[in-house]
Amino acid sequence: MKLGVFTVPFSEKNVDEMLDYVADKGIEAVELGTGGYPGNAHCNVDELLDDTNKQNEFLNKCKQRGIIISALSCHANPLHPQKQISEEADQLFDKTIKLASQLDVPVVNTFSGCPGDHEHAKYPNWPVAPWPNDFQEILTWQWEEKIIPYWKKKAELADTLQVKIALELHGGFSVHTPQNLLRLREACGPAIGANLDPSHMWWQGIDPVESIKILGRENAIHHFHAKDTTIDQGNMNRNGLTDMTSYADMQNRAWYFRTVGFGHETKDWADMISALRLYGYDYVVSIEHEDGLMSIDEGFSKAVEHLKPVMVKESVGDMWWV
Template identity: 50%
Template sequence: MKLGVITVLFSDLSFEDMLDKVEEAGLDCIELGAGGYPGDAHCKPKELLGDEKKLEAFKRAIGEHHLKISALSCHGNPLHPDAGIAKAHDEAFRATCELAGVLGIDRVITFSGCPGGSEGDTRPNWVTCPWPEDFSEAVAWQWEAKVIPYWKEAAVFAGKHKVSKICLEMHP
């Protein structure tokens, strides 16, 4: 068995200090936060993808601390009814998938996202009960109009970057 930690817990530490702390704790793996709500303090996909020297230094530092990357995580809401938030989170997810492919990591951890309850909503709407019927209708619209179409296409994109597992946490 291997033990690891999600690095966003140490966002207040530098990359090197975080690696030192994880190695000193005797852990084997790190799940690197790469965007979305928890941020990207230790793993900035666009920056790493755009600079081969930074990417090599990044990989070398992890290896020198005897750690492996178990996954990249990007916990956002690409289904947010605010188009700006949805776009930013979708772009972060896609950059995370691209970096995962370059690093040989087959999994990205994320949230499913939560759309509004109808086309005109401005806030996410997480429906938690089936009755009255308005709620069931909202859930059906969310799945049919937003969730399924988005994740079908996102899965194809991820697969093109050799991400075979999109791990959805039990959170909208």
């Protein structure tokens, strides 16, 4: 396994400054935003696409520092009912997956998106209850008319370009649980997998280790984020897990993101790393820093310090004791 980082927090640094900074911390892989919610501070897809010289220069910057690119990320909503928004996200995804293929980056991370509740809707509709029955009707329409048809086409494109699509299981989007992901994967094929972030499992009440087992059995984990979550039980009792309180109002939120080790103990992270290895994932653990209580440098540095001791780097080979 390699320890990586999603470089969005370092957007104020240019590519060379960012790479020097993370390499100095012992980082071996970077996940780069190409637009959408993450922005494109370190990977301008329009400048790099189809330009071999610029691509080689870009890749050499990473190689000189012993760093690989684990994934290109273009988190957005390609199923948004407003065409201007969905078309922009769709075009960005297509350009990103083509660039990933040209750079030999094996994974593109994104969100599944979330449609509206009918063809002329203005805003996304995220059903989270089976009753009243209207919600079931909305969900059926979304999956049959929007979600599966869209991602089936993208899976075909991914297969052609030999790139995997890693959907982040994130509340507010149609694919947010292991079950959702496996449903889409069954319909669209194995190019579709998860960018599994334990922080989003915890706040939904899902044990991340069990989610690794569920998805790992199907070889459906394409990328892995390292981010923690704190559950404030008093606020959870009041607000519930679908808490709409602003992320900035941390004192009153039912849950909020933390840097690795500040929501759950080392044993929890060691168990996740072990489960990943047990079920065949031997790729990158990519730190995502979104801790509202720590600066970028402190939160990132503490995540690195916490993860380094539990990372498993070497394959067993023969089991000599058997």
